[in-house]
Amino acid sequence: MYTKNSVIIYYNFMKNSELLTGLGLNKYESKIYLTLLELGSAQVSDISQQTGLHRPIVYKFLPGLLEKNLIAESWKGKRKVYIAESPSQLKKMFGDFSQSFDSALPELMRAYSQSNSRPVIKFFTGRKGIVHVYEDILATCKKGDILYRYESPKHYRAHKTYVPKEYIDRFRDKMEVERFIITNEMTRKIKAERLGRIVKVVPAKYDLFLYDITQIIYVDKIAFIDYNTETALIIESALIAQFQKQLFKLLWSKI
Numbered sequence: 654m655y656t657k658n659s660v661i662i663y664y665n666f667m668k669n670s671e672l673l674t675g676l677g678l679n680k681y682e683s684k685i686y687l688t689l690l691e692l693g694s695a696q697v698s699d700i701s702q703q704t705g706l707h708r709p710i711v712y713k714f715l716p717g718l719l720e721k722n723l724i725a726e727s728w729k730g731k732r733k734v735y736i737a738e739s740p741s742q743l744k745k746m747f748g749d750f751s752q753s754f755d756s757a758l759p760e761l762m763r764a765y766s767q768s769n770s771r772p773v774i775k776f777f778t779g780r781k782g783i784v785h786v787y788e789d790i791l792a793t794c795k796k797g798d799i800l801y802r803y804e805s806p807k808h809y810r811a812h813k814t815y816v817p818k819e820y821i822d823r824f825r826d827k828m829e830v831e832r833f834i835i836t837n838e839m840t841r842k843i844k845a846e847r848l849g850r851i852v853k854v855v856p857a858k859y860d861l862f863l864y865d866i867t868q869i870i871y872v873d874k875i876a877f878i879d880y881n882t883e884t885a886l887i888i889e890s891a892l893i894a895q896f897q898k899q900l901f902k903l904l905w906s907k908i
Contacts, residue, residue: 673743678721681706681714686723689737690764694727694773696734722785725775736773741792772890779883783815786869786876786885791819793872796829800871801901805864809840812867812880825850833905837862853908870897 673683688703689695697715701708715735718724723743725736740761777785794800806812823829828849836844841854855862865880873891878884888894 679714681710682718682723685711685714686718686737687764689724689735690740690761694729694734694736696732700735722781722788725777727774727776736775738775739792742788745788745792772888772893775887775889777885777887780815783878783880783883783885784817786878786887787815787817787820789874789887790869790871790876791817791823793874794824794830798830798872800824800830800832800869801898802832802834802870803866803868803901804834804836804840805862805866806837806840806880807863807865809843812865815878815880833901835901835904835908839863853905855908868897870894870901 673686674680678686684704684706685700688700692699692703695703697708697711700706700711704711715724719726723738725738727734727736740758777783790800804812824832825847830849832850834844834850834852836852836854838854838857841852844850844852867876867878867880869876869878871894873889873894875888875890875894875897877886877888
């Protein structure tokens with residue numbers, strides 16, 4: 654028997670599905686994405702059962718959602734699971750903000766915020782994966798936030814090619830976010846002095862700090878970027894992020 658509540662949920666699901674289809678997703682991508690928002694994380698078998706789609710259909714349309722950065726892969730034990738990215742990612746994809754989308758976003762965000770609260774690890778590969786990490790930092794950080802960053806580049810300017818223009822505009826030029834950076838001596842000589850950015854170095858007598866790896870701690874997330882292999886991951890956990898912030902502050906006070 655259908656209850657009034659179940660009818661409302663179904664109506665909202667169909668309404669949001671039609672909106673996503675209008676934005677360019679096909680009906681299968683829309684159904685999978687909205688289902689993952691509700692589930693938090695799921696295996697293909699769970700997605701198939703929840704959506705009523707056969708597994709080959711789910712497998713067929715997952716790569717498109719991954720390519721659009723609307724979902725990410727993770728692992729629970731030995732099982733691969735899929736996780737919905739924040740609905741705010743849709744705004745970056747389509748650029749134009751419509752009244753219909755803005756009215757639907759609170760409902761989508763509600764589903765996202767109620768998903769599994771345990772730590773989540775998301776993996777990204779290739780140049781687009783690294784760029785997506787910076788886009789996630791942009792989407793997560795608000796004006797007045799603080800960002801903590803370890804960077805160990807062999808060639809600092811090569812790393813900058815991955816950074817979106819909006820990141821430079823908001824964080825460097827407009828100084829919306831205060832940045833504390835620990836890097837190597839070579840990079841420190843290249844970086845110009847700027848308001849909103851404070852830099853300290855790992856003394857060369859301890860380590861040259863040339864690993865081409867960056868760690869960024871922002872709000873309740875930690876991002877790791879390995880430029881050697883163009884591999885990145887994001888850990889979403891308020892507790893782990895707070896733990897990493899305290900370790901950063903401790904090291905900061907000692908150098």
